[in-house]
Amino acid sequence: MIPAFNYVRPASLAAACAKLASSGTHAHAGGTDLLGCLRDGVFAADTVVSLSGIPDLRGVRKNLDGGLLIGAMTTLAEVAADPAVAAGYAALAEGALSAASPQLRNQGTLGGNVCQRPRCWYYRGDFHCARKGGDKCYAVKGENQFHCVFGGNVCFYVHPSDAAPALVALGATVRVTGKDGSRSIPAAQFFVGPETDYTRETVLAPGELVTEIVLPPQPPGTRSTYRKIRARGSWDFALAGAAAVVTVAGGRVTRAKIVLSGAAPVPWRVPEAERAVTGQRLTPQVVRKAAAAAVKGAEPLAENGYKLELLRGAVEEALLRLA
Amino acid sequence: MAHDHDDSDAEDPKGVSRRGFFTAVGAGAIGAATLAQAQPGAPTPAAPSDDPTKVTLLVNGRRRRLLVEPRWTLLFVLREKLGLTGTKVGCERGECGACTVLVDGVPCYACMTLALEAVGHEITTLEGLMRGEELGPVQQAFLIEDGLQCGYCTPGQVMAAEGLLRANPAPTLEEIRLGMSGNLCRCGAYAHIFKAVEKAAELKKAAGR
Incomplete structure (x- = not known):
């Protein structure tokens, strides 16, 4: 049984933000991450603030600039099935479809997906690790086959989202609202790595909520995809993955964004790999070079060196799909 | 079942035979269309504390009124408060699917759904697929x-x-x-x-x- 908590279901965003500003409160979007954390005692909630009573947070709309606006409470299943997302932002549609299981995609929301807590088994388990206020990361000398190869510092988890790498690669903006108003944050700056602050995963301040994801229009000739590699054919978190967005003109890449999943505590952009394809034709040789550049500088732990091969493969396959 | 109050005229499942129970639930399902219309736009519950809150759940076409604690999952309520044991307890962490029910016709894990979040939605369990004693x-x-x-x-x-x-x-x-x-x-x-x-x-x- 989950420990007891209070439950409120405000009818407005302002009321929800006011509630969430006090400590001990946690937002409930789809609940699929929150209930697991509460049940496992990762953290406790005095009050759960349900967002399901707030109107207008769900659905995909066309933006005035030709891009899309996706409400934070839109389920992953709805994102994956939306024709406009599939047509213009394939990496996001594929990322959303590759996340979790059908049931969890029917329940879990895009806003919740980018605000997930780490899936590290020490963090989720009965370990007082650094992220929970302890003084060490148990993965460093422990079972670290699923941990990060980039961006680790004090804490070494990998960001669990499949949608987030696509959002970063597509240049999305995260709209958030708090008790003092709204602000827009580029997806690339929304996630907080442990080198900046190992106690949080996003820049959200207490009382702030993700309300909307803004997808900008993509230049003509742009295509995108997300390649996910997991330990089994059925559903699982990514061992490694790559979201790739390329714009091609006259057969050559004029712009590329490549973002890794399963690699780092945040969606991990790999500028060297992007440079390796920019100005080039996406031939197997060019793609191989880019894939090798994607894992340059990686610092694997004792048991996750295999991820470098997988990440190389994910980048290679993603780019070849776009060739 | 202490807090359970069913405002349809079906018999309390407690104490009836399994067969009689399925029959009662099946009969309830026939009334789904009319009852479903009564539910949308229902006031949203706002429990001020962790005390049990009075809610109405629409399960297999029947309105079930009961007291629910905020921390109770839909899985717990279906099995332990409504006696609908067709929905199974598996991992209780959203990984195995044994507790799958339909919420507004869409498959969801009842173990990862708060009962309070199911208020205002149409819930269908295995029992709701029966037509009397006939399998769906x-x-x-x-x-x-x-x-x-x-x-x-x-x-x-x-x-x-x-x-x-x-x-x-x-x-x-x-x-x-x-x-x-x-x-x-x-x-x-x-x-x-x-x-x-x-x-x-x-x-x-x-x-x-």
């Missing part, structure tokens, strides 16, 4: 194709299949594999389960439902 087409298909071994995961598999077929009445094998991927079978009866879903699509089509 998806249940029949699992029987015909031997889509089970121990049977523990079967209610969840049936509900996932029901949800899949409501959204996609004629799925390809690949669509079936994807649609059923949120339900684990420790006996490994997957090949038969996929056949059962194909058969269920045929039976549903033939029955026009």
Whole structure:
């Protein structure tokens, strides 16, 4: 049984933000991450603030600039099935479809997906690790086959989202609202790595909520995809993955964004790999070079060196799909 | 059941035979269309504390009024408060699918759904697929194709299949594999389960439902 908590279901965003500003409160979007954390005692909630009573947070709309606006409470299943997302932002549609299981995609929301807590088994388990206020990361000398190869510092988890790498690669903006108003944050700056602050995963301040994801229009000739590699054919978190967005003109890449999943505590952009394809034709040789550049500088732990091969493969396959 | 109050005239499932129980639930399901219309736009619950809150859940077409603690999952309420034990407890962490129910016709994990979040939505459990003592087409298909071994995961598999077929009445094998991927079978009866879903699509089509 989950420990007891209070439950409120405000009818407005302002009321929800006011509630969430006090400590001990946690937002409930789809609940699929929150209930697991509460049940496992990762953290406790005095009050759960349900967002399901707030109107207008769900659905995909066309933006005035030709891009899309996706409400934070839109389920992953709805994102994956939306024709406009599939047509213009394939990496996001594929990322959303590759996340979790059908049931969890029917329940879990895009806003919740980018605000997930780490899936590290020490963090989720009965370990007082650094992220929970302890003084060490148990993965460093422990079972670290699923941990990060980039961006680790004090804490070494990998960001669990499949949608987030696509959002970063597509240049999305995260709209958030708090008790003092709204602000827009580029997806690339929304996630907080442990080198900046190992106690949080996003820049959200207490009382702030993700309300909307803004997808900008993509230049003509742009295509995108997300390649996910997991330990089994059925559903699982990514061992490694790559979201790739390329714009091609006259057969050559004029712009590329490549973002890794399963690699780092945040969606991990790999500028060297992007440079390796920019100005080039996406031939197997060019793609191989880019894939090798994607894992340059990686610092694997004792048991996750295999991820470098997988990440190389994910980048290679993603780019070849776009060739 | 202390706080449970059912405002339909069906008998209390407690103390009746399993067969009589299914009959009662099946009879309730026939009234679904009219009762469903009463629910949308229902006031949202706002429990001021962790005390039990009075809510109405629409389960298999019947309105069930009961007191619910905020921390109670839909799975707990269905089984322990409403006696609907067709929904199974598996992992209780959103990984196995044994607790799959339909919420507004869409498959969801009842173990990862707060009962309070289900207020205002139409909930369908395995019992809701029965018509009196007659199995629904998806249940029949699992029987015909031997889509089970121990049977523990079967209610969840049936509900996932029901949800899949409501959204996609004629799925390809690949669509079936994807649609059923949120339900684990420790006996490994997957090949038969996929056949059962194909058969269920045929039976549903033939029955026009």
